[in-house]
Amino acid sequence: MKYLEYLKFPVASTSYIVLFFLLIFIAVLFIFTVAFFRSLYHKRKYKLSFMKEAFEHGLTEREAEILWQYSLKEGRDPFLTLEFKAAFEKVVDLYLKEDPSADENIVSQMREKLGFDVVPYFAPLVSTKDIELFQPAKVEIEEGYLAEIVLFDKDERYMYWAFVDSFPKNRIKKGDKITVTFLRKGDAIYKFSVPVEEVYEEKDRLMIKLPHTFNLVRYQRRNYARVEVDILCKLGVLTENGWNWYEGRLKDISMGGARICFPYGDERPQISVLSEVKLEFFLEGRPFSLNGVVVNEDLKEKMLCVGVEFRDVKESDQQFIYKFVKKEQKRLAELYVRSRE
Structure with missing residues (x-):
């Protein structure tokens, strides 16, 4: 039991x-x-x-x-x-x-x-889909061989570039890896490399069909961020006889320089590259008188635009311009966001 x-x-x-x-x-x-x-x-x-x-x-x-x-x-x-x-x-x-x-x-x-x-000018490109139509560029077909091309058309998968001048068709073929470089106005230099999808002729012009890519290399051209403005200004050019003054419009500005445009009639303003200049303008009510030198010029019909690099700028003036540029960039970004809502 x-x-x-x-x-x-x-x-x-x-x-x-x-x-x-x-x-x-x-x-x-x-x-x-x-x-x-x-x-x-x-x-x-x-x-x-x-x-x-x-x-x-x-x-x-x-x-x-x-x-x-x-x-x-x-x-x-x-x-x-x-x-x-x-x-x-x-x-x-x-x-x-x-x-x-x-x-x-x-x-x-x-x-x-x-x-x-x-894509607003102050925003960098995300992919080749963002490149604007008729953007000019240089294409490197083989090492050291460059040609001028322009973006003729694009869709969601491909972009279609046209050679500006006559180009021998036998120098490029499907599968060739090419490098395209272009300057986006007001932004930077961009470069990308892709294989050629197709080579064909359209209206006596050689065309290349390229796949889109996100692999864009961006090279900043300027040391300082800048913003577009439209401000009345005066530019003095130093000559043997003293200062010659011209009225123009300040079109963009950064801590390091500015772009000024001068409309003119029969007589072009006597301003050229390497001219020593003095730029006077008001920014948010504050007067500025800055020394500089002309580093580039762009002459169009009845319009001369010059790029001025500032020299010996006071730190207080630089800081004021820096804060103005940052504030404008923020304002433009907020406007861009609100425009999408």
Whole structure:
């Protein structure tokens, strides 16, 4: 009898252990189930918030769904595609590459609705899609061999460049890797390298079809940030007989220099590169009289524009101009953001 009672004890103990682990399993399963459904709820709520904001930007349900789906594939916060051009371009690029039925028109429509179709001069280019039509450039076909080209057309996948002068077709072929360099006015020098997709002729002009790329190398041309302005000014040019003064318009300014334009009639202002000058103007009510030297000139019909590099500027004047430039850049950025809302 005692022996049988002894044998029963392990059986009861084993049952308790099994029951204990079963309860733990049920508890863990319950916790994971709750967490799973909570995650689904938050994800659905997050998506509904995203869709609402996308609709407020004027996107259709299909357009919003594309940005949502491919943002997640790209590992990005979908909301960023509605606010930042760089994020948007990366996401739609993935959509165009992965979806066999991708619609380029939808991408163009989304870009326009979100205000990403125009890049302000103070914002750097994100990809070659941002290059404006008829942008001139130099293309390096092979080491040391350069040619002039211009952007003739572009779509969501390719850009189409035309050679400015006659160019031998046999010197370039599909698959050749070429380097394109161009100067974006008011910004910087850009360079990119891509393989040639196609070489063809159109209206007696040689054309090359190139794929878009995000790999743009940007070379800043100026040491100081500058902003565009339109301020009445006077420029004095030092001559043997003293100062000759001309009235013009200050068109942009930085801590290091400025650009001034002078409209004229029959007689062009006697201003040339390396001329020693004195620039006088008012900036936010503060008078400035700065010494400088002309470093470049741009002569157009009845209009002369010169670039002046400041010399021996007081630190207080430099700091005032620096703060003005920063404040203007911030103001322009805020205007740009509001224009998209």
